[in-house]
Amino acid sequence: MVYDQYETVIGLEIHVQLSTKSKAFCGDDARFGGAPNTQISPISLGHPGTLPRLNKQQINHAVCLGLALGSSINQHTTFDRKNYFYADLPKGYQITQDGAPICIGGQLNIEVDGKMKTVRIHHVHMEEDAGKSIHEASLPYSQIDLNRAGVPLLEIVSEPDLRSAEEVDAYMSAMRQLVRYLGISDGNMEEGSMRCDCNVSVRPKGSTILGERCEIKNLNSMRYARRAIAYEVKRQIDLIEAGGKVIQQTLNFDPETGITAPLRDKEDAHDYRYFPEPDLPPVHLSDGEIKAIHANMPALPWILKAQLMEEYGLPAYDATLLTDEQETALYFLELAKEIASYKAISNLLINKILPYCNDRQILVADFPIKSRQIGEFIALIDQNKVSNSAAYQRLFPAMLEAPAKAPAKLAQELNLIQTSDEGLLEKIIDEIIANNPEAVARYQKGKKGLIGFFMGEVMKASRGKADPKVTNTLLRKKLSQQ
Numbered sequence: 001m002v003y004d005q006y007e008t009v010i011g012l013e014i015h016v017q018l019s020t021k022s023k024a025f026c027g028d029d030a031r032f033g034g035a036p037n038t039q040i041s042p043i044s045l046g047h048p049g050t051l052p053r054l055n056k057q058q059i060n061h062a063v064c065l066g067l068a069l070g071s072s073i074n075q076h077t078t079f080d081r082k083n084y085f086y087a088d089l090p091k092g093y094q095i096t097q098d099g100a101p102i103c104i105g106g107q108l109n110i111e112v113d114g115k116m117k118t119v120r121i122h123h124v125h126m127e128e129d130a131g132k133s134i135h136e137a138s139l140p141y142s143q144i145d146l147n148r149a150g151v152p153l154l155e156i157v158s159e160p161d162l163r164s165a166e167e168v169d170a171y172m173s174a175m176r177q178l179v180r181y182l183g184i185s186d187g188n189m190e191e192g193s194m195r196c197d198c199n200v201s202v203r204p205k206g207s208t209i210l211g212e213r214c215e216i217k218n219l220n221s222m223r224y225a226r227r228a229i230a231y232e233v234k235r236q237i238d239l240i241e242a243g244g245k246v247i248q249q250t251l252n253f254d255p256e257t258g259i260t261a262p263l264r265d266k267e268d269a270h271d272y273r274y275f276p277e278p279d280l281p282p283v284h285l286s287d288g289e290i291k292a293i294h295a296n297m298p299a300l301p302w303i304l305k306a307q308l309m310e311e312y313g314l315p316a317y318d319a320t321l322l323t324d325e326q327e328t329a330l331y332f333l334e335l336a337k338e339i340a341s342y343k344a345i346s347n348l349l350i351n352k353i354l355p356y357c358n359d360r361q362i363l364v365a366d367f368p369i370k371s372r373q374i375g376e377f378i379a380l381i382d383q384n385k386v387s388n389s390a391a392y393q394r395l396f397p398a399m400l401e402a403p404a405k406a407p408a409k410l411a412q413e414l415n416l417i418q419t420s421d422e423g424l425l426e427k428i429i430d431e432i433i434a435n436n437p438e439a440v441a442r443y444q445k446g447k448k449g450l451i452g453f454f455m456g457e458v459m460k461a462s463r464g465k466a467d468p469k470v471t472n473t474l475l476r477k478k479l480s481q482q
Contacts, residue, residue, distance in 0.1 A: 002241055006202045008233050009210060010168055011160035014175055015153050016185045017129065017193040018061050024128040024152035025052030025095060025280070032191050036145040044150035046091030051279050058152040059102070059283060061184040062126050063293045065154060066103030068178060068300055069121050075285045077102045079126075079277040088131035088144050096155075098274045101125035102283075108178070109302065110170040119171050120159040127153050132192075148192070154184075160199070160210065165226040172196060172222060181301050181326045195220045200232045202240070211236070212246040216253050216260055228253035232260050304329045312342040321350055328354065331364045339375040341382055348378065352396055368403040376407045384467050390416045418467045425458070425471055429478050432457045443479055451475060 023030045026043035043050045066073050080098040103124035110117050131146035156175065162168050176187035176194055187194045196219050201211035216232060219225040231253075236246050251260040299307075301323050308319040308329070323329045328349065335345050349364075357364050369377075377399065380386040385408075386395060398410045411417050432454060433440055443450040454475050458466050 003234070003237055005205055006233075006237050006240075007205045007207070008163055008229075009160045009201045009203060009213075010162035010164075010229065011199040011213075012156075012158045012162065012168065012171065013197040013199070013215075014156040014158075014172065015129075015195045015197075016065075016156065016175075016179050016187070018058055018152040018154060019183070019185050020055060020057045020061070020152050022055060023150035024055050024058055024126070026150060028150060030151050032188075032193070034147050036143075037147060039147040040149070044090065045146065052095060052277075054280065054283070055152055058126055059285075060293055061152075061182075062102045062124060062154055063285065063290060064182050064184055064297060065156075065179065066106065066124055067290075067294050067297065068182060069103070069106030069108060069124070069156075071103035071106035071121060071124060073285065073290055074100055074102050074104060075287075075290070076100070076282060077285070078282045079280045080274050081277050082127075083273040084271075086130060086133075087142070088133045088146070088149065090131065090146060090149055094127060094130065095277055095280070096127035097125035099276075108171065108174055110167065110174050112164075112167050112170045117161075117167065119161045119167075122157045122159050124154055124156050127155060129153050160201075160213075165229040168196075168198065168225055168229060169222050172225065177301050177324065181298060183298070189220050189222070192220060196225065198225060198229060198232075200229055200236070201246070202233060202236045212248050214246065214249050214251050214260075216251045217263065219253060224253060224255055227255070227258055228260060231258060235260065298326070301326070301329075308332070312336060314342060314346055318343075318346045318350065322346060325364075328364055331367075335371055335374060338371050339378055341378050344378045344382065345374075348374065352392065356400070369399055370403070373399060373403065373405075373407055380407055380411060384469060385418055386411050386416045387418060387468065415463070415465070418465050425462075425466055425474055426478075428458055428461045428466070429454075429471075429474055432461065433478060440479060451479075454479070 018030075020030055022028060023044055026041055028041050028044050029039040031039070043052065063073055065071075077097065078100045079095055081093045082096045082098065083093045085092050101123040103121075105123070106121035107118050108121065110119060129148050129151040131144055131149040134143040134145060136143070158171070162171060172194075176189075179185040179194070180187050185193055189195070198216045198219060199213045200216060201213040203209060203211040214232060214236070216228045219228055232251070239246060250263045252263050253260050304326075305319045305323045308314045308322060309316060314322070321328075322332050332345060332349060335349075336342055339345055353364065353367055357367055377391065377395065380395070381388055381391050394414055395407060395411055395416055398414060399405070399407060402410065436454075436457070439450055439453060443454075451472070455468070455471060458471050458475070
């Protein structure tokens with residue numbers, strides 16, 4: 001196919017809305033969800049004579065992200081004005097960073113189809129968000145909500161290192177995980193806390209020359225990003241194959257039609273008429289300030305994943321699931337302080353605790369069964385007092401009904417305690433062997449799979465209370481003596 005002869009090249013500009021109490025350059029409430037146009041002021045509306053002021057938390061969050069990405073922190077950073085007009089940009093310009101962004105370089109590792117890949121970061125800069133235009137088909141006009149105008153953003157600009165929609169998905173997911181771990185953003189794409197612009201181009205395989213790129217604006221879901229990229233790649237290849245040329249444009253993706261359409265010809269830097277922001281002083285960061293931010297950073301997701309694998313012996317699959325959310329990883333580590341069966345903790349978390357919390361939309365820290373009872377539950381399985389299946393299918397639901405009750409007591413009440421009394425088990429086994437001479441003969445002629453039949457019969461006779469390990473040993477011994 002002709003499409004196989006081309007390589008896709010993608011660079012991302014991720015916009016992360018920061019979890020600060022106030023907006024970037026004024027004291028307006030920056031929280032999501034307020035009634036339209038209630039979180040505004042003369043400053044965020046750009047009234048003449050108003051002056052912006054710095055938000056220290058935005059600067060700290062930017063440094064925190066830069067340190068996590070391995071960026072070089074610009075200790076003397078400045079702001080600029082980016083001039084363009086939209087109805088939802090009250091001032092007619094955006095305060096951003098052009099010449100001296102706060103973070104330079106860095107990288108983020110992603111995993112796609114079991115293979116690791118490094119995505120290089122060009123830079124990270126601080127800026128403010130615009131408002132939100134609302135277009136309803138039932139109305140003959142558009143509505144503007146300016147609550148979001150001035151909300152602090154970080155824009156993370158990657159190098160053109162991504163080669164597929166799958167890699168974009170992995171990169172966006174990894175970045176969302178990171179900002180959540182750092183506590184600088186909730187990364188909620190549905191609420192607009194994280195959006196991306198995709199710069200997409202194609203080139204013949206083997207070429208090192210970048211093709212003309214088109215920028216797909218404001219993609220706020222992974223699914224939309226995948227669909228938009230797939231369509232745009234096909235569109236550009238079809239155009240080139242038909243003898244046309246790709247024109248550098250800014251595109252909009254319509255989720256209903258699944259196609260991209262031009263918004264405007266792509267502006268270059270000079271079109272924005274960047275110039276230094278005259279109302280904000282340069283930001284000077286000392287070594288001590290950067291060290292203080294670094295000292296207060298939490299453990300990063302890839303560090304915790306390595307710890308779970310190396311220190312606690314968990315397989316990569318378990319470690320990946322448990323470190324997907326920071327609170328889950330920390331919950332595991334808390335349980336591991338009291339419970340030595342690390343794989344058993346992982347199994348219980350993945351198969352029971354997390355599904356329970358997700359179904360009820362509660363934090364894992366609010367799971368009703370306390371760590372002591374969880375430890376006792378795992379011990380009952382490890383000590384062969386309760387079978388694994390009985391523990392998960394009957395005992396665990398009973399514990400959820402009575403979370404303060406001792407698991408051992410519940411197991412006794414449910415008649416789940418296994419017996420390892422060899423005398424009692426030998427009596428049961430002897431009766432089963434005597435009642436099944438044909439099966440015994442077949443077993444002795446080489447049908448060793450019949451051990452499962454005998455195990456089942458013992459379990460029936462003992463009402464599921466026979467210790468499987470002891471029973472298996474005794475059965476094999478008895479059957480070999482016949």
